[in-house]
Amino acid sequence: MDLAYTQEHKAFREEVRSWLAANVPKEPLKTFDTAEGFQQHREWEATMNKGRWGMVTWPEELGGRGLDLIQWLIFEEEYYRAQAPTRVNQNGIFLLGPTLMEYGTEEQKARYLPKMASGEEIWAQGWSEPGAGSDMAAIRSKAENKGDHYIINGQKTWSTRAAFADWTFGMFRTDPESSRHKGLTFIFVPLNAEGVTVRPIPQLNGHPGFAEIFFDNVKVPVENRLGDEGAGWNVAMSTAGFERGLMLRSPARFQETARRLVKLYQENEKEIDDPLIKGQVLKAYMDAEAYTLNTYMTASRLINGGSIGPETSTNKIFWSELDQNMHETAMSILGARAELEPHCSEARGVGSWLDGFLFSQSGLIYAGTNEIQRNIIAERMLGMPRA
Amino acid sequence: MNFSFSEDQLLFRDSVRDFLSNEVTTDLIRSLWETDTGRSQTLWSQLAELGLTGMLVPEEHGGLGMNEEDFILIAEECGRAALPEPLIENAMIAVPLLQAINHESTNPYLGKILSGEAKASIAHPVNLLVSDAHVSDLILVFIDKEIHAVKTADAELIEQEGVDPSRKIFKLNYKAKTENCVANGDLAERLLQETLNRGALAVAAQHLGLAQAMVGQCVEYTSERKQFGQAIGSFQAVKHHMANVAVKYEFAKAVVYRAANSIANQHPDAAVHVAHAKIAASDAALLAAKHGIQVHGAMGYTWEVNLHIWMKRAWALDKTWGSLGYHKKVIEKKVFADTNKIGAGYSF
Numbered sequence: 001m002d003l004a005y006t007q008e009h010k011a012f013r014e015e016v017r018s019w020l021a022a023n024v025p026k027e028p029l030k031t032f033d034t035a036e037g038f039q040q041h042r043e044w045e046a047t048m049n050k051g052r053w054g055m056v057t058w059p060e061e062l063g064g065r066g067l068d069l070i071q072w073l074i075f076e077e078e079y080y081r082a083q084a085p086t087r088v089n090q091n092g093i094f095l096l097g098p099t100l101m102e103y104g105t106e107e108q109k110a111r112y113l114p115k116m117a118s119g120e121e122i123w124a125q126g127w128s129e130p131g132a133g134s135d136m137a138a139i140r141s142k143a144e145n146k147g148d149h150y151i152i153n154g155q156k157t158w159s160t161r162a163a164f165a166d167w168t169f170g171m172f173r174t175d176p177e178s179s180r181h182k183g184l185t186f187i188f189v190p191l192n193a194e195g196v197t198v199r200p201i202p203q204l205n206g207h208p209g210f211a212e213i214f215f216d217n218v219k220v221p222v223e224n225r226l227g228d229e230g231a232g233w234n235v236a237m238s239t240a241g242f243e244r245g246l247m248l249r250s251p252a253r254f255q256e257t258a259r260r261l262v263k264l265y266q267e268n269e270k271e272i273d274d275p276l277i278k279g280q281v282l283k284a285y286m287d288a289e290a291y292t293l294n295t296y297m298t299a300s301r302l303i304n305g306g307s308i309g310p311e312t313s314t315n316k317i318f319w320s321e322l323d324q325n326m327h328e329t330a331m332s333i334l335g336a337r338a339e340l341e342p343h344c345s346e347a348r349g350v351g352s353w354l355d356g357f358l359f360s361q362s363g364l365i366y367a368g369t370n371e372i373q374r375n376i377i378a379e380r381m382l383g384m385p386r387a
Numbered sequence: 388m389n390f391s392f393s394e395d396q397l398l399f400r401d402s403v404r405d406f407l408s409n410e411v412t413t414d415l416i417r418s419l420w421e422t423d424t425g426r427s428q429t430l431w432s433q434l435a436e437l438g439l440t441g442m443l444v445p446e447e448h449g450g451l452g453m454n455e456e457d458f459i460l461i462a463e464e465c466g467r468a469a470l471p472e473p474l475i476e477n478a479m480i481a482v483p484l485l486q487a488i489n490h491e492s493t494n495p496y497l498g499k500i501l502s503g504e505a506k507a508s509i510a511h512p513v514n515l516l517v518s519d520a521h522v523s524d525l526i527l528v529f530i531d532k533e534i535h536a537v538k539t540a541d542a543e544l545i546e547q548e549g550v551d552p553s554r555k556i557f558k559l560n561y562k563a564k565t566e567n568c569v570a571n572g573d574l575a576e577r578l579l580q581e582t583l584n585r586g587a588l589a590v591a592a593q594h595l596g597l598a599q600a601m602v603g604q605c606v607e608y609t610s611e612r613k614q615f616g617q618a619i620g621s622f623q624a625v626k627h628h629m630a631n632v633a634v635k636y637e638f639a640k641a642v643v644y645r646a647a648n649s650i651a652n653q654h655p656d657a658a659v660h661v662a663h664a665k666i667a668a669s670d671a672a673l674l675a676a677k678h679g680i681q682v683h684g685a686m687g688y689t690w691e692v693n694l695h696i697w698m699k700r701a702w703a704l705d706k707t708w709g710s711l712g713y714h715k716k717v718i719e720k721k722v723f724a725d726t727n728k729i730g731a732g733y734s735f
Contacts, residue, residue, distance in 0.1 A: 004388065013732070077731040080731050263726050285722045287638075290638045296641070297644070306391075318638050375626060382629055382630070384620040384625075
């Protein structure tokens with residue numbers, strides 16, 4: 001065990017820090033769940049790509065820097081510290097990217113990954129359907145193999161970023177006789193294809209952060225399939241899936257929230273009337289640190305050739321509840337001002353906590369509800385009997 | 388940067404785990420409750436033969452020449468096995484303390500602890516009581532900014548009875564005698580904190596092991612026990628209790644291991660890292676006990692079911708080597724000192 005950064009790590013951190021200091025927009029961008037904000041974020045991704053910061057762990061020929069997971073963590077730490085814009089293409093770079101790296105053909109990697117890194121093509125996820133939420137194996141949307149192309153019919157929902165994105169990925173039933181996890185195929189669909197209708201759904205904050213996608217005889221070439229036909233479930237749940245578990249929420253995000261929470265507490269200390277709040281602030285700091293240390297341990301294991309075990313399913317519960325707890329604490333600190341939008345005359349110092357509070361409610365639901373995660377932990381990690 | 392244990396460290400851990408699970412059976416633990424000392428000299432000799440008592444003793448002095456990072460995995464196993472013997476107190480706390488004191492009157496004990504012929508106990512002001520003083524030869528007493536070495540034969544000890552039948556705890560009545568002083572000044576002051584750090588970390592590691600052992604027993608029990616025609620472990624209400632404990636101990640592991648690394652490398656924030664470790668691991672172990680008894684139902688409230696061996700150890704250890712309040716204040720001081728020096732990029 002060696003818990004010191006190398007000289008190379010330190011130099012890399014400096015390089016990231018100085019680039020971000022020179023390039024992060026001075027004014028915060030508008031939310032990417034508006035047309036204008038989406039475009040601003042797409043431009044920011046292009047700026048990042050010019051500096052080759054799109055996805056530092058990817059090979060150079062695919063738009064990355066060929067760096068390891070520790071360097072990725074360092075990059076993320078500096079990124080959040082610099083309060084740089086949230087990544088509009090996270091469904092692409094953090095979710096689909098690692099899966100493509102694992103299952104994609106060389107042609108597919110060359111076709112999709114560089115444009116993903118550059119923000120030229122922004123991806124929406126297409127997991128859920130009206131009848132397939134927590135029970136994802138109940139997918140009914142169909143893709144009919146016609147030799148050189150598929151004809152897709154059906155509906156996806158809660159598709160994050162789909163309101164403004166260019167592409168979606170998801171699982172479709174290619175074997176009409178199949179049921180449950182079998183007969184599903186992982187396919188990419190351009191959202192401007194004929195027969196695709198995107199109907200944005202306003203989220204809790206009123207912005208269309210997700211959408212329904214309707215497929216009416218949509219034709220896509222078979223080259224848009226990732227992995228083998230019928231192997232969609234394995235592609236989605238693959239070892240790359242475990243890496244997604246690692247990458248989806250990097251610890252720096254929560255460390256920075258915890259640090260801002262400590263500052264918020266200090267700024268408001270004289271007005272806080274609940275002595276228990278300080279304990280919650282300390283817990284936020286400790287849990288963000290614990291998540292960080294845990295992630296460094298997992299990253300080290302992967303670098304050393306190990307694999308991520310089923311214990312990684314504890315991650316999602318931990319960070320989502322941490323995020324919710326931190327924002328609840330911030331609301332308590334802000335007291336009567338907590339309900340106010342930042343532009344209000346009485347909203348002194350509320351910052352973006354309300355926005356974060358609303359978003360933190362979704363963390364326990366997306367990427368598999370925490371109840372489903374607890375079942376997975378109990379059954380696959382602890383070996384408890386299935387129902 | 389490599390936050391991993393080596394193959395060798397893990398193999399050694401595995402061999403100790405196998406040894407403890409074979410030797411420290413619940414039958415043995417229960418039979419020791421019925422003896423005068425509650426301790427087994429046979430088992431102690433075996434632990435010494437494995438080299439465990441001298442893990443932190445340099446190789447040139449006959450030890451294994453390992454450090455706290457190696458030992459943390461062993462301490463976790465001691466918790467998992469609910470080991471009654473004072474291995475941790477000797478190998479992880481007393482041995483480094485004796486080495487640092489390096490006094491002619493105490494040096495001979497090092498070799499004897501290493502060989503299993505002697506034991507030492509620690510009287511630290513953060514603790515109300517001294518554990519295992521009845522089987523120790525020497526008590527190292529922190530008193531008036533000095534460290535005194537008191538032969539157990541000369542000490543006035545009043546036995547106390549606690550919740551954990553395996554724990555042997557004593558009130559020490561000692562008035563400082565100058566001739567017993569083996570360290571003072573800066574050295575004694577430094578060792579006061581370092582010993583507290585080691586003690587608290589040792590509790591954290593045991594809590595980690597205790598929590599995992601309890602969950603293991605619960606999984607076994609709830610897979611067998613049937614109600615409504617099916618194993619109760621198949622019910623989500625039961626599963627989620629166990630999953631919640633698993634989340635707690637998984638996220639305490641890295642914190643505990645890191646604190647061990649910080650002690651081994653004399654990190655300036657070692658006390659902060661230890662405080663976090665004790666808080667996080669205690670949280671896991673206490674939740675394991677709470678949910679553990681719940682999923683065992685009435686069986687969990689009996690003397691017969693073995694779960695209480697682990698629950699009681701967790702409850703008893705929790706209040707030793709610094710209360711949660713003490714450790715939270717250590718964290719508080721760090722967190723509120725300078726918000727520019729905490730958070731992303733400042734963990735290591």
